[in-house]
Amino acid sequence: xxxxxxxxxxxxxxxxxxxxxxxxxxxxxxxxxxxxxxxxxxxxxxxxxxxxxxxxxxxxxxxxxxxxxxxxxxxxxxxxxxxxxxxxxxxxxxxxxxx
Amino acid sequence: xxxxxxxxxxxxxxxxxxxxxxxxxxxxxxxxxxxxxxxxxxxxxxxxxxxxxxxxxxxxxxxxxxxxxxxxxxxxxxxxxxxxxxxxxxxxxxxxxxxxxxxxxxxxxxxxxxxxxxxxxxxxxxxxxxxxxxxxxxxxxxxxxxxxxxxxxxxxxxxxxxxxxxxxxxxxxxxxxxxxxxxxxxxxxxxxxxxxxxxxxxxxxxxxxxxxxxxxxxxxxxxxxxxxxxxxxxxxxxxxxxxxxxxxxxxxxxxxxxxxxxxxxxxxxxxxxxxxxxxxxxxxxxxxxxxxxxxxx
Numbered sequence: 348x349x350x351x352x353x354x355x356x357x358x359x360x361x362x363x364x365x366x367x368x369x370x371x372x373x374x375x376x377x378x379x380x381x382x383x384x385x386x387x388x389x390x391x392x393x394x395x396x397x398x399x400x401x402x403x404x405x406x407x408x409x410x411x412x413x414x415x416x417x418x419x420x421x422x423x424x425x426x427x428x429x430x431x432x433x434x435x436x437x438x439x440x441x442x443x444x445x446x
Numbered sequence: 447x448x449x450x451x452x453x454x455x456x457x458x459x460x461x462x463x464x465x466x467x468x469x470x471x472x473x474x475x476x477x478x479x480x481x482x483x484x485x486x487x488x489x490x491x492x493x494x495x496x497x498x499x500x501x502x503x504x505x506x507x508x509x510x511x512x513x514x515x516x517x518x519x520x521x522x523x524x525x526x527x528x529x530x531x532x533x534x535x536x537x538x539x540x541x542x543x544x545x546x547x548x549x550x551x552x553x554x555x556x557x558x559x560x561x562x563x564x565x566x567x568x569x570x571x572x573x574x575x576x577x578x579x580x581x582x583x584x585x586x587x588x589x590x591x592x593x594x595x596x597x598x599x600x601x602x603x604x605x606x607x608x609x610x611x612x613x614x615x616x617x618x619x620x621x622x623x624x625x626x627x628x629x630x631x632x633x634x635x636x637x638x639x640x641x642x643x644x645x646x647x648x649x650x651x652x653x654x655x656x657x658x659x660x661x662x663x664x665x666x667x668x669x670x671x672x673x674x675x676x677x678x679x680x681x682x683x684x685x686x687x688x689x690x691x692x693x694x695x696x697x698x699x700x701x702x703x704x705x706x707x708x709x710x711x712x713x714x715x716x717x718x719x720x721x722x723x724x725x726x727x728x729x730x731x732x733x734x735x736x737x738x739x740x741x742x743x
Contacts, residue, residue: 348467348468348471350579350582351574351579352471352475353471353508353512354574355571355574356471356475356478356479358567358570358571358574359479359482359567359571360478360479360482360501361566361570362563362564362566362567362570363479363482363483363485363486363563364482364485365562365563365566366486366559366560366562366563366564366566367485367486369555369558369559369562369563370486370555370556370559370560370563371486373491375491375494375495375533375536375537375540376485376488376491376494378533379485379494379495379498379533380485382498382525382529383482383485383498383501386501386502386505386525389505389517389521390505390508393508393509393512393514393517394512396514396585397512397513397514397582397583397584397585398579398580398582398583399580399583400582400583400584400585400587400588402585402588402594402597402598402601403601403605403606405514405516405517405594405598406598406601406602406606407606408514408517409516409517409520409598409602410606410609410613412520412521412524412525413613413616413617414613414616415525415529416524416528416529417616417617417619417620418620419529419532419533420532420620420621420623420624421620421623421624421627423532423533423536424623424624424627424628425627426536426540427536427539427540427627427628428627428628430540431630436540436541439551
């Protein structure tokens with residue numbers, strides 16, 4: 348088996364995550380789609396690190412995890428505070444900036 | 447590591463993967479894709495979060511097999527342990543049953559989204575397929591000589607030291623932002639014990655403490671209402687949760703009937719007419735409209 352199969356898998360996972368962001372309305376699930384995209388990128392980084400024999404890919408994947416963890420904290424806090432004021436976690440409900 | 451083993455590992459690393467990893471791939475990859483599709487199709491947010499957790503655990507296993515042992519462990523710790531549990535926590539906080547609305551607010555959004563997603567997948571796969579990659583070098587020698595952790599530490603504190611420094615600023619900012627966003631300013635001062643007591647005297651329907659549950663010498667359970675002097679059960683003595691659930695226990699049939707009538711009509715207006723003879727209507731539990739909850743803030 349070629350190592351490229353892992354890259355294909357990462358591309359498919361990335362597309363599924365992007366489609367989730369486009370289609371779902373629940374803000375939490377949309378956020379999980381973003382996380383899935385980040386994870387797919389990590390898989391590609393790790394695979395390329397192995398293909399090229401350089402450890403830097405794994406280091407960058409570690410940094411991506413770190414940024415994702417910080418992003419999750421802020422994003423979930425935003426979702427909770429929006430839910431507190433609007434009583435809804437739907438991305439359609441937040442339309443105060445519409446007009 | 448014996449020389450034969452090292453040579454074999456080197457050979458496996460240079461000529462792509464062995465059969466074991468191929469089997470691993472073909473087992474893990476379909477599960478991961480199906481679980482990721484669960485994110486797309488699950489109706490409830492909890493199911494989506496659980497399938498996402500499955501994807502992340504499997505990704506950790508993949509990292510372990512991809513010669514990234516540290517990253518595999520961190521993936522399981524950080525993503526499955528912290529991030530996904532935070533997601534589940536927020537799902538519980540917001541409400542498990544907050545259903546996704548299925549109406550389209552933008553016309554044709556679903557079709558366009560599916561087309562874009564499929565287009566992205568086709569584009570990525572086509573681009574990957576058209577590229578010729580060099581033969582895989584593998585990280586076996588790097589993981590053996592300085593070791594995986596040592597090599598990563600050398601990179602983090604060498605080439606990536608500036609990114610590492612900036613990361614600390616990012617983490618501090620994120621922590622401050624989360625505190626600011628989750629903080630709720632208290633608009634009114636917190637009521638003190640004196641305020642509560644005054645409110646109870648001035649507004650509460652019942653000034654005295656509520657009667658304790660349990661019938662003397664027969665039961666001592668919280669689901670047994672206390673009996674009033676005329677033998678009728680006192681609804682006030684049982685927790686409101688139990689009476690709402692219909693779990694209040696009453697011994698005699700008349701008690702049950704009287705109780706159900708009182709529960710069905712809290713004002714006791716109709717129950718008074720249908721009381722069996724011998725029961726003093728004055729003591730029948732006509733609970734005030736406010737109920738016992740007005741007493742306990």
